Amino acid sequence: MLTFDAVTLSQGTFQLTADFQLQADITAVIGPSGGGKSTLLAGIAGFFEPSKGRVLWDNQVLTGTSPAKRPVNMLFQDNNLFPHLTIQQNVGLGLRPDLRLTQDQKQMVADTLDHVGLTDLGARKPAALSGGQQSRAALARVLVSQRPLVLLDEPFAALGPAMKDDMLRLVRETLVQAGKSVVIVTHDPDDARRFADQVILVADGVAHAPVSSEEIFANPPPALRAYLG
Amino acid sequence: MARSPVAIISRTPANLAGALVLALTLGTLIAVAIRAEVGTGLSAADWAAIQFTMSQALVSALVSVLLAIPVARALARRSFWGRGALITLLGAPFILPVIVAVLGLLAVFGRGGILNDAFGSIGLPEVSIYGFHGVVLAHVFFNLPLATRFLLQGWLAIPAERFRLAASLNAPVGRLLEWPMLRAVVPGTFLVIFLICLTSFAVALTLGGGPKATTVELAIFQAIRFDFDLGRAALLACVQFVICAIAAVVAWKVTAVDGFGAGLDRVVQRWDGSKVWDFTWITAAALFLIVPLSMVVIKGIPGLFDLPPSVFAAAIRSIGVALVSAILCVGMALALALHGGRMVAIIGVLPLAASGLVVGTGLFLIVFPFVRPSDLALPVTALVNATLALPFALRSLSPAIDSVVADYGRLADQLGLTGWTRLRLLILPRIRRPMGFALGLAAALSMGDLGVIALFADQSGATLPLAMYRLMGAYQLEAAAGAGLLLVALSLLLFWICDRGGRVNADV
Numbered sequence A: 001m002l003t004f005d006a007v008t009l010s011q012g013t014f015q016l017t018a019d020f021q022l023q024a025d026i027t028a029v030i031g032p033s034g035g036g037k038s039t040l041l042a043g044i045a046g047f048f049e050p051s052k053g054r055v056l057w058d059n060q061v062l063t064g065t066s067p068a069k070r071p072v073n074m075l076f077q078d079n080n081l082f083p084h085l086t087i088q089q090n091v092g093l094g095l096r097p098d099l100r101l102t103q104d105q106k107q108m109v110a111d112t113l114d115h116v117g118l119t120d121l122g123a124r125k126p127a128a129l130s131g132g133q134q135s136r137a138a139l140a141r142v143l144v145s146q147r148p149l150v151l152l153d154e155p156f157a158a159l160g161p162a163m164k165d166d167m168l169r170l171v172r173e174t175l176v177q178a179g180k181s182v183v184i185v186t187h188d189p190d191d192a193r194r195f196a197d198q199v200i201l202v203a204d205g206v207a208h209a210p211v212s213s214e215e216i217f218a219n220p221p222p223a224l225r226a227y228l229g
Numbered sequence B: 001m002a003r004s005p006v007a008i009i010s011r012t013p014a015n016l017a018g019a020l021v022l023a024l025t026l027g028t029l030i031a032v033a034i035r036a037e038v039g040t041g042l043s044a045a046d047w048a049a050i051q052f053t054m055s056q057a058l059v060s061a062l063v064s065v066l067l068a069i070p071v072a073r074a075l076a077r078r079s080f081w082g083r084g085a086l087i088t089l090l091g092a093p094f095i096l097p098v099i100v101a102v103l104g105l106l107a108v109f110g111r112g113g114i115l116n117d118a119f120g121s122i123g124l125p126e127v128s129i130y131g132f133h134g135v136v137l138a139h140v141f142f143n144l145p146l147a148t149r150f151l152l153q154g155w156l157a158i159p160a161e162r163f164r165l166a167a168s169l170n171a172p173v174g175r176l177l178e179w180p181m182l183r184a185v186v187p188g189t190f191l192v193i194f195l196i197c198l199t200s201f202a203v204a205l206t207l208g209g210g211p212k213a214t215t216v217e218l219a220i221f222q223a224i225r226f227d228f229d230l231g232r233a234a235l236l237a238c239v240q241f242v243i244c245a246i247a248a249v250v251a252w253k254v255t256a257v258d259g260f261g262a263g264l265d266r267v268v269q270r271w272d273g274s275k276v277w278d279f280t281w282i283t284a285a286a287l288f289l290i291v292p293l294s295m296v297v298i299k300g301i302p303g304l305f306d307l308p309p310s311v312f313a314a315a316i317r318s319i320g321v322a323l324v325s326a327i328l329c330v331g332m333a334l335a336l337a338l339h340g341g342r343m344v345a346i347i348g349v350l351p352l353a354a355s356g357l358v359v360g361t362g363l364f365l366i367v368f369p370f371v372r373p374s375d376l377a378l379p380v381t382a383l384v385n386a387t388l389a390l391p392f393a394l395r396s397l398s399p400a401i402d403s404v405v406a407d408y409g410r411l412a413d414q415l416g417l418t419g420w421t422r423l424r425l426l427i428l429p430r431i432r433r434p435m436g437f438a439l440g441l442a443a444a445l446s447m448g449d450l451g452v453i454a455l456f457a458d459q460s461g462a463t464l465p466l467a468m469y470r471l472m473g474a475y476q477l478e479a480a481a482g483a484g485l486l487l488v489a490l491s492l493l494l495f496w497i498c499d500r501g502g503r504v505n506a507d508v
Helices: A037-045 A087-092 A103-115 A131-144 A161-176 A189-195 A213-218 A222-228 B012-035 B044-077 B083-094 B098-109 B114-121 B132-156 B160-169 B173-198 B201-207 B216-225 B230-254 B275-304 B309-339 B342-353 B356-367 B373-415 B419-430 B432-447 B452-456 B464-473 B477-503
Strands: A002-011 A014-022 A026-030 A052-057 A072-075 A149-153 A181-185 A198-203
Touching (some): A002 A037, A014 A037, A014 A198, A026 A189, A037 A072, A037 A181, A072 B373, A087 A103, A087 A131, A103 A131, A161 A181, A161 A189, A198 A213, B012 B230, B012 B309, B012 B342, B012 B373, B044 B083, B044 B132, B044 B173, B044 B216, B044 B230, B044 B275, B083 B132, B083 B275, B098 B114, B098 B132, B098 B201, B132 B201, B132 B275, B160 B173, B173 B230, B201 B216, B216 B230, B216 B356, B216 B452, B230 B342, B230 B356, B275 B477, B309 B342, B309 B373, B309 B432, B309 B464, B309 B477, B342 B373, B356 B452, B373 B432, B373 B452, B419 B432, B432 B477, B452 B464, B464 B477
Parallel strands (some): A026 A181, A026 A198, A149 A181
Antiparallel strands (some): A002 A014, A002 A052
16 A cells, blocks of 8 residues: 655645555556656655655655665656667566576566567567567566556557557556556546546646546546546 | 665765876876975076967967868858768867877978978978977867867857848848857867967977977976976976966866767858858868878888887887776776766866876876886876876766766666666666777877876887887988877777777667
């Protein structure tokens, strides 16, 4: 369970407050651009420390620890793979950052690549893969790591609609299946409606407490109504 | 954005590199200041040296910039076959060993050179390349290309739309567009070249000399090597430092140009100017560069097969010094660039203001009581060369590292790539190109350096440029020309190997 304990994230004159608990398989974060969706994720991942309050995961205080020490994996809008490393190496980084993998770990990387549909592509470099395949490779890295919380900051935004749906299905089939909680930023309310269990609305400097996605779209609060137009 | 609470890469290497640069630049200055014998103050000869240093730098910079204006303008608005090659050639003098260029200039403008032969055949008196105008000529040879690149960048920074607008309005392009650009770019260019000419020891050593054409650096060299008057050398070193420091501070305030920039390969379409004049300028500038360089090759080939064994020994020493210096320089630049920050920026430009001869004099004074300076000639040369090349290496590596951090820093933080692992798996593979370039540049600069080595080396421990200088001094001109060709070939080869190494198989 992820807890925002009276958190304020400030950047210059911009402020975002969050004070709620979150427990769901897939949570969508929606809201107007510049509203602070990415800031909220950066606050969880440890790239941005709150000026007030604490972020906790299962009673473990995250605030003040480095991104690498948090139970969190994050995928960004781009640059999720190192172009100079092979797909195997990129995925292996999820197991050991110095890439000194045991035979078992190497097998695990290969199995995971099979699992996301990249069989036999492990020796290639990212540039030799399509955009969709690159996204799958990044998911494979998240999958091999032991961290329970996954943050997706619009990593599939550059893909076409069909490919994006494939990836969102793959997120549920692999990450959720493996017992991970997923928080995904999206600018498409339709994605939130179809793939998320809960929705966090970020608008006007507030990250609102999560509401089940059926409920929020059936009966949108004023802030969401303003955003949806 | 808040930084993560743990240090991602150790600060120790950067602190060590910073301390080394400070010790070599400011530390040696302290050593010099302590030993300086003010005594009777500066002699008439010293004042003459100061005056010569200033006046030759002033005239060299002025001539370089004035000639560069029409050449750069012609290059900016004319498109022709070989334009790209010519612009590349304009970058060559930067890594060309000074003494080799001097040899090429001697073959054209010296006694028995092409020019004097031509003058002689039509009954004109012989001109001498030695002294004031020789020093200026060599400085213009080196800095006209540099100034041209600076100004060309200024010209190409003017958007093409403005030229179109000016042409459609029939407005004066010169007053409207070019004059404001020149007013912004020329002062900085002038000062950078002025600074370079203040500290160009090898030119003064080979073409200057005598009471009328001795620079402060040359006077320092003579005080140590000929008179062994360390107190006077130290005093002169202080003078040289003050001159350089003032010029460097002024240059730093005024300069905003970067001659290494890319994008010089396009031509702006223009509707003004005379084609004939433009191509006259381009041809003249190209000949001024190409003829002396060709003479290095033509005169060098016969001597190449008849080189004394000492030249090969010197070549091997030079390669060793160049490699050590390049690795040290890039290692320091890497440590400093990874650390980043304001202090690093200051440390990075300090060596630009330092004179190799002042640093050398300081080191000479420090080691002299304990060991024979000649025993340390090669390590000291490698160390000083590495420090003097540091600003160029930093300028190449810093932006590259910054962009790696901007693109992949968060991902690496998240995955726990820290310390050596971060360097090995992320930074080094992604900065291969600029690192190869920096290594090549540092190696070539060190290979051709004739400065500190002249202070420290005895007869047996010379590097290739010093061996070549001694051959010239002994009037073994054919052997000197052969050594010169070997030197320039080795310098370019080292640069090419390093630069190429950074490009092959690099994943962008």
